[in-house]
Amino acid sequence: MAIHALIFDVFGTLLDWHGGVAREASRLLAPVRPDIDGGAFARAWRDRYQPAMEPVRRGERAWTDLDTLHAEGLDGVLAQFGVEGLTPEIKRELVLAWHRLDAWPEVPAALTRLRGGFLLAPCSNAHVRLAIAHARRNALPWDAILGAEFARDYKPKPAVYLRAAEALGLPPGEVMMVAAHTSDLVAAAGCGLATAHIARPDENGPGTGEAAPAAPVDVAASDLADLARRLGC
């Protein structure tokens, strides 16, 4: 393999979305509903994420960013938990919970090592402004912000992976997709990209994530520091 760039899934692979949204939900809901479990709230919200992107993927809805989809999903989650009477300001703060996610501990240093050998960009369903918030909060040393908004479509549509490779000036086979989710890697491999799996067995609670890839990949790593070692950085 002659890999010159790495592109990354973000939610779960690099960032602890579950812990971050749980923390912010607990904090923001405490004044009205201290009984709600932030983790359960985060998981219920995340469950609405894949279906919300479907109309965009099918071309039935124009490009719509995750802040908008999260805001639309929030009303359903609040109804599900029986929460009433939140101000628009609190709802807005809840949507911004997705901007306030922390990286898994090894990620910033491992990315900095990887940057010595590869071009680096997120290839996430996060829009540019959301990716900037993640990068600034966690000092992620991106060369560019690629992914859904750049292609104006959502993974796993091929355009998202292929436009990222094109922007990096590389054929797909010289770009490696890095993700903690086999489905993302299978889609990338279908576009000709190399693939690396990152184990996140406890992505949203013990035993909830993938400890190993469920399909063939080029590299299977225990975390991002392990990937950096395997790639010689």
Place this chain on the structure above:
Amino acid sequence: MAIHALIFDVFGTLLDWHGGVAREASRLLAPVRPDIDGGAFARAWRDRYQPAMEPVRRGERAWTDLDTLHAEGLDGVLAQFGVEGLTPEIKRELVLAWHRLDAWPEVPAALTRLRGGFLLAPCSNAHVRLAIAHARRNALPWDAILGAEFARDYKPKPAVYLRAAEALGLPPGEVMMVAAHTSDLVAAAGCGLATAHIARPDENGPGTGEAAPAAPVDVAASDLADLARRLGC
């Protein structure tokens, strides 16, 4: 003004395209034509830049990046200077001259200061890979790479400015376009952006650049450090 992001023209405003291309052209042409003046060669090449983008702007040609347009223009410049028999490798190296441009001396430190107060992105006609090369060479601390390739059109088309503001999650009036060329700023202002002019009176030789804006702007600065001071960074 409540400005939250600055977007930048790059060629001439932040980078010395003339000096960089002249240096590389002199070096690469020396074995076959040591008599050619690198600066004259650079200016002749740059003269082909605006017309080359026109078919894309008019929608007659699909998105085509500057490496391709530079390569196409190079053959004409070589003919103009009577240069024959260059290998494809040398021609490729000449195109890469545009990747090897140095920033004006005050730029990296001034951008680092500005990053404390604003989101920062290039809004250039350079494509993503070219912008990455500029950023890595000069340690430009971008939050994202926006501009022509993101919009798949060339400035001064409105979409390039408006898509940049959209990606930053801001209304145009909260984004300031920074450029050394009045025409770029007039186009940005027409889209509702705030504007800052940077004086580069010697952009491609003494007295060749704009010492002052030729139309009203929100801020006129003597260089990027001066802009940082004026914006309180």
